[in-house]
Amino acid sequence: MLARTGQKVWEGRWGYIFIAPAMIPFVIFTAIPLVQGLLLSFYKAGLNRDKWQYIGLKNYSNLLTRDPVFPTAIKNTFLFVLGVVPAAMVICLFVAVLIYPLSQRKQTFFRAAFYMPVVSAGVVLAMVWVYIYSQEYGLLNYIFDSLGLLHLLNAGEKIGWLARTDTALLSLAIVVLSWSLGQPLILFLAGLGAIPETLYDAAKIDGADSWQSFWKITLPLLRPTMLFVLVVLTIAVFQVFVVVQLMTLGGPANATQTIVYRIWVTGIVGSKFGYASAMAVILLVIVSALAAAQFKLLDRQMT
Amino acid sequence: MKHLRLLLVLAAVLVVLLTPAQAQEPVTITYWTDPALAQPISLPQFDELAEFENWQAEQFMELHPHVTIEVRGLDWPDLATVVPTAIAAGDPPDILKDYLGRTSGYGVEGVTVDLFSLVPQEEIDDLLPGLVELYTIDGALHAMPTYFWNHAMIVNKALFDQAGLGDMVPVDDRAWSMDEFYEAATAIKAAGIGVDFPYTLQVASEQGDYDFHAFIWGAGGEIWNSDCTPGFDDPKTLAGLEFVNKLFQEGLINSDATTAAYADQVNNLFTGKSAIMGGGMGVLNNRIGNGIRDGDVTVDMDPVVVTYPHGEGEVPGLGVGPTGFAVFDKGRSAYEMEWIAEFLLFLNSTEAQVTYTQNNSQFPARASAGVPLEDDANYALTLSLIQERGTENLGLACPGFYEVRISQPPHWQAMFLGQETPEQALQALADEAAFILDM
Numbered sequence: 001m002l003a004r005t006g007q008k009v010w011e012g013r014w015g016y017i018f019i020a021p022a023m024i025p026f027v028i029f030t031a032i033p034l035v036q037g038l039l040l041s042f043y044k045a046g047l048n049r050d051k052w053q054y055i056g057l058k059n060y061s062n063l064l065t066r067d068p069v070f071p072t073a074i075k076n077t078f079l080f081v082l083g084v085v086p087a088a089m090v091i092c093l094f095v096a097v098l099i100y101p102l103s104q105r106k107q108t109f110f111r112a113a114f115y116m117p118v119v120s121a122g123v124v125l126a127m128v129w130v131y132i133y134s135q136e137y138g139l140l141n142y143i144f145d146s147l148g149l150l151h152l153l154n155a156g157e158k159i160g161w162l163a164r165t166d167t168a169l170l171s172l173a174i175v176v177l178s179w180s181l182g183q184p185l186i187l188f189l190a191g192l193g194a195i196p197e198t199l200y201d202a203a204k205i206d207g208a209d210s211w212q213s214f215w216k217i218t219l220p221l222l223r224p225t226m227l228f229v230l231v232v233l234t235i236a237v238f239q240v241f242v243v244v245q246l247m248t249l250g251g252p253a254n255a256t257q258t259i260v261y262r263i264w265v266t267g268i269v270g271s272k273f274g275y276a277s278a279m280a281v282i283l284l285v286i287v288s289a290l291a292a293a294q295f296k297l298l299d300r301q302m303t
Numbered sequence: 304m305k306h307l308r309l310l311l312v313l314a315a316v317l318v319v320l321l322t323p324a325q326a327q328e329p330v331t332i333t334y335w336t337d338p339a340l341a342q343p344i345s346l347p348q349f350d351e352l353a354e355f356e357n358w359q360a361e362q363f364m365e366l367h368p369h370v371t372i373e374v375r376g377l378d379w380p381d382l383a384t385v386v387p388t389a390i391a392a393g394d395p396p397d398i399l400k401d402y403l404g405r406t407s408g409y410g411v412e413g414v415t416v417d418l419f420s421l422v423p424q425e426e427i428d429d430l431l432p433g434l435v436e437l438y439t440i441d442g443a444l445h446a447m448p449t450y451f452w453n454h455a456m457i458v459n460k461a462l463f464d465q466a467g468l469g470d471m472v473p474v475d476d477r478a479w480s481m482d483e484f485y486e487a488a489t490a491i492k493a494a495g496i497g498v499d500f501p502y503t504l505q506v507a508s509e510q511g512d513y514d515f516h517a518f519i520w521g522a523g524g525e526i527w528n529s530d531c532t533p534g535f536d537d538p539k540t541l542a543g544l545e546f547v548n549k550l551f552q553e554g555l556i557n558s559d560a561t562t563a564a565y566a567d568q569v570n571n572l573f574t575g576k577s578a579i580m581g582g583g584m585g586v587l588n589n590r591i592g593n594g595i596r597d598g599d600v601t602v603d604m605d606p607v608v609v610t611y612p613h614g615e616g617e618v619p620g621l622g623v624g625p626t627g628f629a630v631f632d633k634g635r636s637a638y639e640m641e642w643i644a645e646f647l648l649f650l651n652s653t654e655a656q657v658t659y660t661q662n663n664s665q666f667p668a669r670a671s672a673g674v675p676l677e678d679d680a681n682y683a684l685t686l687s688l689i690q691e692r693g694t695e696n697l698g699l700a701c702p703g704f705y706e707v708r709i710s711q712p713p714h715w716q717a718m719f720l721g722q723e724t725p726e727q728a729l730q731a732l733a734d735e736a737a738f739i740l741d742m
Binding site for chain 2: 044046047048050051062066067068069135136160162163164165248249250251252253254265268269270271272273275
């Protein structure tokens with residue numbers, strides 16, 4: 001049995017050698033920490049390793065029954081995902097379909113414009129958005145005031161977009177949305193390029209209009225790309241952190257607390273590594289379950 | 304016989320040559336420091352983070368060439384994140400200068416060296432006894448106090464004078480009741496001289512909490528009781544909270560307090576949008592003093608130190624917080640620890656404390672450092688206020704202090720935004736603190 005396994009490994013040695021550059025860092029920096037994190041979630045683990053104590057599922061029971069902030073963080077994270085992911089998908093698809101027929105040069109311009117936030121420093125962008133949302137000196141209030149919208153929305157008073165619990169989360173979601181458009185757009189454009197022109201020609205001969213072509217040809221053939229974008233975007237938005245850390249610190253009144261921000265506060269600031277690991281495991285379970293559901297759903301539609 | 308003598312001489316020469324060589328074995332010490340000396344008064348050449356500390360290290364290295372000191376300056380937010388991460392990774396600095404609210408957590412966790420066993424007794428005897436007591440956790444001196452800051456109220460009396468309300472500032476006894484404070488704040492706002500928010504505050508993060516807690520102390524309430532239990536169930540704590548909430552709801556505190564940063568507070572004071580701010584000698588001399596020098600203050604400024612408003616029959620003390628040097632247990636050899644102790648005592652010598660506290664407008668932890676700013680009237684006044692009215696218990700050495708501290712701002716924000724009443728905010732905090740301390 002062992003000899004047969006050894007034989008198989010030997011036969012596939014070139015395969016293993018070729019995947020090693022990717023697998024070795026993955027094992028060291030992802031797989032091992034993942035397992036360690038899982039194990040750590042069963043411990044009361046602080047700064048002093050000598051005092052670490054096995055406590056079974058207590059971290060999980062505390063998180064799910066006693067923690068006053070974690071449920072809010074879960075709710076806010078879901079709201080983020082539900083707001084940002086569909087909006088990003090729709091906007092990117094719409095823009096991709098609009099710019100795809102343009103010349104290569106124009107397409108390149110739009111690709112670059114939408115991709116710019118992806119390669120820009122998050123800190124810089126967050127600072128720009130803090131200025132845009134500033135109650136006193138903000139660009140947004142200036143524009144709203146110029147258009148007379150402040151009278152309509154807030155009796156002429158300037159709005160503290162990040163200072164109000166009813167606007168803070170939405171304000172951050174818009175920032176995250178603006179950062180999330182670049183990659184899906186590039187992928188959708190690539191997906192559109194892979195659809196044979198002959199299908200559209202045939203549809204045209206059959207009398208289909210643009211709308212029908214979109215629904216009957218473009219959308220179904222883009223589904224694999226959409227699945228990929230949906231999964232990747234969902235995972236990315238579930239991990240929203242930088243905007244919260246730089247713009248609101250989870251406030252006001254916990255209105256923008258998210259799961260990853262709680263993990264950071266609990267683990268790094270509070271030095272409760274076991275408890276923070278339990279949060280991370282819960283996040284992993286949620287994201288994995290959602291990704292699996294998305295795969296299943298879209299797979300079924302594709303077959 | 305001749306050969307024997309020669310051999311003995313050679314042996315003696317070898318001993319002489321080898322002994323110092325062994326003592327001069329190279330040592331590298333890592334020293335991380337807070338950014339407290341960001342705006343030194345008489346050493347303007349050291350205005351960048353850790354420049355002063357690097358200069359100190361260079362002096363030490365000149366005296367002891369075999370010692371290499373690696374200095375790293377950390378900003379306030381980094382102190383709360385980088386240091387714990389380094390400790391968890393098993394690579395903390397040898398020496399850390401930070402304030403008690405954070406080092407006490409390291410002491411409670413048992414990752415610092417007991418300085419009773421490292422520092423000579425005569426050095427400890429020179430430290431103020433109250434500070435030594437505060438720094439002693441489970442019988443161990445978890446860090447060596449170096450200076451302490453104070454927290455009081457700073458009133459720009461020039462604006463009150465300009466509005467013809469100078470008499471409302473309590474320059475005689477430096478104390479005002481809550482009613483007197485409320486009347487003064489209301490009057491200066493109504494005076495129409497551009498003071499939109501008489502008191503400037505920030506509750507976006509825990510960094511502004513003493514400006515907030517001081518109202519609670521003024522009412523006789525507590526955030527931490529003397530036995531290290533949270534004081535959120537104290538009726539006087541509620542009275543203080545209701546007062547500060549009333550100030551906010553009536554527009555006497557800046558409306559952006561829930562998102563404002565410290566720089567916004569300073570800006571409000573410098574531009575005359577606010578006339579009152581919390582702070583100690585460091586804010587008075589360094590922040591405001593340098594602001595006037597650099598032309599950042601755009602209104603007339605006559606800063607006056609007073610205590611926070613007090614409830615009936617209450618005599619609130621001043622908030623006082625010490626900073627110290629913690630030495631981390633990294634399994635260093637006895638020889639290395641000897642040099643770490645040497646550098647620690649160099650950093651915390653009487654001379655160093657005097658230089659440091661003079662430039663940072665703080666108060667030294669050593670009795671031998673005396674009163675470094677004795678010609679400064681406000682410094683002397685602050686010292687006399689501390690002596691007369693005592694100090695408030697900040698709970699800095701209580702287990703769970705920092706986590707309970709960072710759990711507070713969301714509830715102060717919720718109260719300001721009308722989502723929680725002061726009672727609800729305190730109840731929620733009491734529950735949260737119980738949960739944190741129970742974990």
